[in-house]
Amino acid sequence: MPQQFVEDYTMLYQGKWQQNWNPYQKTGDNGDFVRQTSQFRSQVTHDGRDYGFKAEPGRYHLYLAKICPWASRTLMARALLGLEDVISVSFVEPFLTDKGWRFGNYPGAGPDPLHNFQHVHELYTHADAQVTGRATVPILWDKQRDTLVNNESADILKMLNSVFAPLGTRPINLRPEPQLNELDALNDDLYHRLNNGVYRAGFAKSQTAYDAAVDDVFSALDDMEVRLNQRRFLLGENLTEADIRLFVTLVRFDAAYHGLFKCNRRTLASYANLSHYLERIYQLPGIAETVDLDHIKAGYYSVKALNPTGIIPTGPELNWRAAS
Numbered sequence: 001m002p003q004q005f006v007e008d009y010t011m012l013y014q015g016k017w018q019q020n021w022n023p024y025q026k027t028g029d030n031g032d033f034v035r036q037t038s039q040f041r042s043q044v045t046h047d048g049r050d051y052g053f054k055a056e057p058g059r060y061h062l063y064l065a066k067i068c069p070w071a072s073r074t075l076m077a078r079a080l081l082g083l084e085d086v087i088s089v090s091f092v093e094p095f096l097t098d099k100g101w102r103f104g105n106y107p108g109a110g111p112d113p114l115h116n117f118q119h120v121h122e123l124y125t126h127a128d129a130q131v132t133g134r135a136t137v138p139i140l141w142d143k144q145r146d147t148l149v150n151n152e153s154a155d156i157l158k159m160l161n162s163v164f165a166p167l168g169t170r171p172i173n174l175r176p177e178p179q180l181n182e183l184d185a186l187n188d189d190l191y192h193r194l195n196n197g198v199y200r201a202g203f204a205k206s207q208t209a210y211d212a213a214v215d216d217v218f219s220a221l222d223d224m225e226v227r228l229n230q231r232r233f234l235l236g237e238n239l240t241e242a243d244i245r246l247f248v249t250l251v252r253f254d255a256a257y258h259g260l261f262k263c264n265r266r267t268l269a270s271y272a273n274l275s276h277y278l279e280r281i282y283q284l285p286g287i288a289e290t291v292d293l294d295h296i297k298a299g300y301y302s303v304k305a306l307n308p309t310g311i312i313p314t315g316p317e318l319n320w321r322a323a324s
């Protein structure tokens with residue numbers, strides 16, 4: 001979560017919006033970023049058992065930001081499973097304001113279609129008037145009960161692939177049973193070294209923390225490059241959840257993490273296997289539409305703590321449409 005706001009960040013405390021207040025967002029002893037945990041963890045089930053949220057077409061909505069890799073995971077899974085007509089979606093503007101994510105008219109963003117709220121934090125207090133925590137995306141929203149179901153992308157991914165998948169048009173399994181242990185271990189590793197590693201590099205408060213994060217990032221990229229010597233996807237011939245998790249970081253790498261987050265030992269473009277893999281996934285049906293480089297660049301480069309002038313670099317030139 002845009003750990004960008006390690007210093008002057010914003011959040012809800014007992015239902016009230018707070019600016020420049022930092023009770024939860026910690027920096028570790030080494031100056032490294034410590035990520036908060038998500039607070040809404042209800043599950044949608046086949047029959048509504050346990051939480052009262054039943055998987056039904058048209059009932060749920062995803063509130064997302066296209067800049068956000070965690071939100072983009074869920075958008076990718078929705079496309080891969082053919083759930084576009086089952087779960088509706090809307091996008092906030094790419095900049096985090098002093099009131100957090102904002103709905104608006106920035107190209108590729110839009111209003112809150114359900115309540116016409118101005119900011120994402122209003123969704124949180126609508127669901128729980130006493131909520132404490134950051135107002136993050138993604139959000140899985142139940143239109144029927146008009147409440148927030150879950151704000152943890154890892155949970156949402158699993159729900160899309162389990163209870164929602166039978167409602168979709170593309171019968172694929174992103175979490176194949178025989179490979180679950182390997183998949184979850186890889187997901188975990190990717191999260192620590194790469195998905196969150198780039199943020200640990202970008203928002204490091206000490207040279208030591210930065211050095212360690214960058215080592216993690218490039219050791220992970222090196223390992224994945226080798227892994228892809230023999231495979232189309234990380235676990236073999238079929239795309240799984242691990243590929244979604246890797247893709248969302250790769251697609252932001254040269255545009256944002258290489259420059260702004262100082263992950264500049266190498267460009268992603270210099271990795272042959274990873275570049276072909278990125279193109280291969282980008283060219284799958286519905287995936288290019290989940291990637292908005294304008295939102296990615298405008299959003300990341302608007303982080304004042306890292307880029308006080310707000311100038312957005314013109315490059316790099318990226319073209320994943322090229323045949324792989």
Ligand SMILES: N[C@@H](CCC(=O)N[C@@H](CS)C(=O)NCC(=O)O)C(=O)O
Pocket residue numbers: 001002003010037038065067068069070071096100134135136137138151152153154
């Ligand atoms: N654990 C969450 C993290 C989501 C997250 O960090 N989202 C960021 C955007 S990339 C956010 O909304 N940040 C707003 C804030 O921290 O105030 C998930 O994976 O769903």
